[in-house]
Amino acid sequence: MRINEIVRSLALAGCFISASSAWAAEAPKDATAATQQANNALFNQLPFSDNTDFTNAHKGFIAPLPQDIIKGEQGNTVWDPQQYAFIKEGDKAPDSVNPSLWRQSQLINISGLFEVTEGVYQIRNLDLSNMTIIEGKEGITVVDPLVSAETAKVGMDLYYKNRGNKPVVAVIYTHSHVDHYGGVRGVVDEADVKSGKVKIYAPAGFMEAAVAENIMAGNVMSRRASYMYGNLLKPDAKGQVGAGLGTTTSAGTVTLIAPTNIIEKDGQKEVIDGLTYDFMLAPGSEAPSEMLWYIEEKKLIESAEDVTHTLHNTYSLRGAKIREPLPWSKYINQAIVRWGDKAEIIMAQHHWPTWGNDNVVNLLKSQRDLYRYINDQTLRMANEGLTRDEIAANFKLPNSLANTWANRGYYGSVSHDVKATYVLYLGWFDGNPATLDELPPEEAAKKFVDYMGGADAILSKAKTDFDQGNYRWVAQVVSKVVFADPNNQAARNLEADALEQLGYQAESGPWRNFYLTGAQELRNGVVKGPTPNTASPDTVRAMTPEMFFDYLAVHINGEKAADAKSVFNIDLGSDGGKYKLELENGVVNHTGNA
Structure with missing residues (x-):
């Protein structure tokens, strides 16, 4: 019996939440x-007259697609290429969208x-x-075949239509995140990989990192990802306008073919x-397993996801291990x-790319100093x-970093990257003994409400603060x-109103998506749909x-x-080995070659 036969059913339990999920019935409100x-204050602060990024x-x-x-x-x-048609280059940002994020979404579109x-x-x-x-001597090398096999195939067809049919001779995965390998079966046939006709290159530790991230904590990460990418929001000026790194994730078939050539x-x-x-x-850096490269004949740096046109995450809001800004900078x-120099x-x-040696070096230096500054000044x-x-x-x-478009917090943010860096070095405890063993949220909330004179008293004061624009508080x-009382709809509505305005002000795409999804859920309840899941059959088989x-x-x-x-002896055959599983004290330990 092979391991893929044991676990195939696990991978079929769910899928990405479809972009066509039913929208909430209650219409979003206007920007206050x-x-x-x-938003106007930020517009006046940043160099919107610089159109270099649009040219590039x-x-x-x-x-076109x-x-x-x-x-x-x-x-x-799986993908609707017209879902962001409302984002038009040259249009002024709507009142309900941070103007800097709107500019980024125009560029991504x-x-x-x-x-x-x-x-x-x-x-x-x-x-x-x-x-x-x-394009090379014998065919083409495909780098990072998207999230889904369906979108990757459409992309290949677009290339073939305009450049002619050339055989795929190699695939390169830059790193271990699913949007950089998930569509590989839309690009190549695994039989061609097994025969040696196609080589797949990946950095050391790729398979371990790809499987661990998408399986071990995949359920909670996938659910949080639906908030982060706004999959439950309608794409419009009061909903999802993008994720800062891209528009959103496709909702197709996630696949994985193991690399044949590891860069060690x-x-x-x-x-x-x-x-x-x-x-x-x-x-x-940006992933547990990642690599950059330079193609000598093209004088071209492929920076994977370590140098992009945004301040990236040192911590992903979908949930992930914290990334270290100091090695990233180095x-x-x-x-x-x-x-x-070349x-x-x-x-x-x-x-989008950057051209010209001076511009290339300036981008590299600015992003290098961005992550170093976050590391050093947090400490x-x-x-x-x-x-x-x-x-x-x-x-x-400093203004020299903050006013550079590529350093704005469209995907990461200074706030949550700084918090992650603190936790990276010092952990979750802030040193205040009062926070060492706090009451859990529900129990504490009931005490807060009681101490503050009851729900009505709190809501009365909160409405005044809302009118004054104090939405965070x-x-x-x-x-x-x-x-304290999840059925208090007046409280749910007021919190939703506050989250909505915070979303409209957010420069970070994921922040906006979290805020607006939270507001939608408070008003209308949880949208029912398929369970999002990155644990595809290929990933599980790996x-x-x-x-x-x-x-x-x-799962015990x-x-x-x-x-x-209990003790279980597992025989996976000549290619899988023998294992002993011991269940005791509420845990399962396994020993190989048993």
Whole structure:
């Protein structure tokens, strides 16, 4: 019996929430005067007259994306290329959208097939990420085949239509996040990989990282991802306008074919279809397993997701292990040292490229210093006695970094990146003994409401604060009332109103999506739909027996199994080995070669 036979059913339990989920019945409200004032203030602060990014985003345009809705095998909507047609380049930001985020969404919405340089092409805005196609001597190399097989296939068809049918000779995964490998079966046939006709390259630790992230905590991560990417929101000016890194995730078939060639060493060089790739490993930067490279013949840096046109996450709001900003900064510095004197182009697997050596180096330096500043100043302020939340509240980037478009917090944010950096070094405890063992939220909320004179008294004061534009405090204090009494619809509505205005003011796409999804849920309840799940059959099949047994262990109800004591001998055949599983004290331990 093989491990994939054991776990196949686990992967079929759910799928991504479809973009066609039923929208909430209650219409969103307008932006208040306070929100309009806040958004106008930011507009006056930033250099909106600089149109360089728009020039670069249009450069090399060859063909638009097909406009037909992409459907899955079950008739589900995988991708609607027209869902963001309301975001038009040149239009003023609506009152309900942060003007900086609106600008970013306008840029991301510039979609189609583009030529980066001779023989290098990108397909943009057919998914959350880009797919890059590099022409070589014998065929093409595909970099990061999107989230879903369906979108990846449409992207390949667009390329073939405009550049002719060339065989895929290689695929490269830049890193271990699903939007960079999930569509691989829309690009190549696994039989061609197994026969050696197609090689798949990936950084060291790729499979372990890809499987661990999408399986072990995949259920809660996937549910939170539906908030982060706004999958439950209607795409419009009062709903989802993008995620800052891309528009949103496709909702198709997530696939995975194991790499055949692992980049094991930093500085490893490989000739792939006649082109020389100088690889740089960057583990623990934007992903646990990640790599950048330089193509010598093209004078081109592929920065994966370590250098993009946004301040990225050092912590993803969907939930993930914290990423270290200091090594991240140092990897970018290595790129400057190794390739900065010769690179003429830098491109990533999100957003648009940058051309010209001076511009390339300036982007690299600015992003290098961005992550270093967050690391160093968080620690400086912590050492001076400030707590996590105090640091985030008082943290400001220097103008030279803050006023650079590529450093704005469209996906990450200064606030939550700083908090993550604090936790990375110091953990969750802020050193205040009063926070060492706080009451759980529901119990504490009932006490707060009682101490503050009851729900009606709180709501009366909160409405005054709302009218004064104090939306952060209203959301915070009214949340106590909702936790104390989830059926108090007046409290739910007021908290929703506050979250909505915070969403309209948010520069970060994920912040906006979380706020507006929360507001929608408070008003209308939880939208019922398929359970989002990145644990596709391919991902599950890729688990080693050890990974599967660890996965099994986290599904044991420790309380119910506390008194159970059992031993199981598992024989997976000659290719899988023998294992002993021991259930005792509410845990399952496994031993190989039993």
